[in-house]
Amino acid sequence: MLAATFAAADAGAAFRYIPPPGxxxxxxxxxxxxxxxxxxxxxxxxxKPLTVRFDRRVDTGRRIPxxxxxxxxxxxxxxxxxxxxxDEIHVRPAGLDPADAEFVSGxxxxxxxxxxxxxxxxxxxxxxxxxxxxxxxxxTDRRYRVHRSRVFEGSxxxxxxxxxxxxxxxxxxxxGELSPDGASLAVTHRPTRGGEER
Numbered sequence: 154m155l156a157a158t159f160a161a162a163d164a165g166a167a168f169r170y171i172p173p174p175g176x177x178x179x180x181x182x183x184x185x186x187x188x189x190x191x192x193x194x195x196x197x198x199x200x201k202p203l204t205v206r207f208d209r210r211v212d213t214g215r216r217i218p219x220x221x222x223x224x225x226x227x228x229x230x231x232x233x234x235x236x237x238x239x240d241e242i243h244v245r246p247a248g249l250d251p252a253d254a255e256f257v258s259g260x261x262x263x264x265x266x267x268x269x270x271x272x273x274x275x276x277x278x279x280x281x282x283x284x285x286x287x288x289x290x291x292x293t294d295r296r297y298r299v300h301r302s303r304v305f306e307g308s309x310x311x312x313x314x315x316x317x318x319x320x321x322x323x324x325x326x327x328x329g330e331l332s333p334d335g336a337s338l339a340v341t342h343r344p345t346r347g348g349e350e351r
Contacts, residue, residue, distance in 0.1 A: 190214045191231065198224035199242055208245035208254040238264065238306075252304055255284040266305045266312045273298050274320070274327055278313070278340065285309040288337040295342045297327055313338065 192213030195205055198221075207213050211233065221227035224242075228235055234247040243264060245254040252267040266284075268277050274297035275289075282289040287309060297320055305312040310331055320326050325342045332338070 189216050191217055195224055195227060195244070198227060203237075203240055203242055205242045205244060208243070208249065210246055210249070210255070211244055236265075264306075264308075266307075266309075268299050268303050268305075268316070270300055270302045271298065274316075274340075277316070278338065281309065281313070282338065287331075287335065290337055290339045292339055293327065293342040295325055295327070297323070310335070 190213065191211070192205075192207070194217050199205055217227070217231070219230075221230055225235075228244065229247075232247050233244055234249070235245070236243045236251045243251065243254060245251065252265040254264065266281055275291050277299070278289045278291070281287075299320075305315055307315070313329060313331070317327055317329055325344065327340055328343050329338050329340045
């Protein structure tokens with residue numbers, strides 16, 4: 154049998170707080186917004202230099218009802234999941250395939266981009282553009298169809314360039330130009346070898 158002995162504490166004893174070793178998350182107030190909302194809380198908890206990007210279906214303004222030990226438990230507790238791409242954490246609702254995530258700022262930063270066998274280039278770019286917030290101007294009457302499913306990794310601009318390169322063997326391959334601000338992509342086609350379009 155174990156016995157515990159408790160000594161009466163001196164009523165005048167001083168209390169001294171000793172902080173834990175190592176860096177602690179900063180809880181500085183953000184410049185704007187609710188400091189107890191999901192977005193600001195997660196940004197504070199994720200270690201630097203990592204940055205957080207949210208799927209458009211994640212309500213970054215919702216208040217966090219309780220505290221969490223770290224950013225991963227916060228995501229789990231709030232029904233969210235994540236994928237790390239380099240120095241970015243991509244947050245999405247749990248159960249949503251990473252390739253189906255849609256980022257408000259998707260035209261910059263890395264993500265996974267899927268194509269399915271049988272899809273047309275117009276359909277692929279329409280889906281990718283909606284995900285990245287890029288307007289697609291399909292200015293060609295040519296119909297391009299992919300024959301293999303694949304997932305690309307990279308920024309919107311990178312994966313479009315890679316996709317166009319993969320179709321460059323065609324007689325009149327697609328060509329594209331991303332506007333300087335990244336807000337729109339104009340898709341045309343290159344003329345045939347003789348320099349004249351059919």
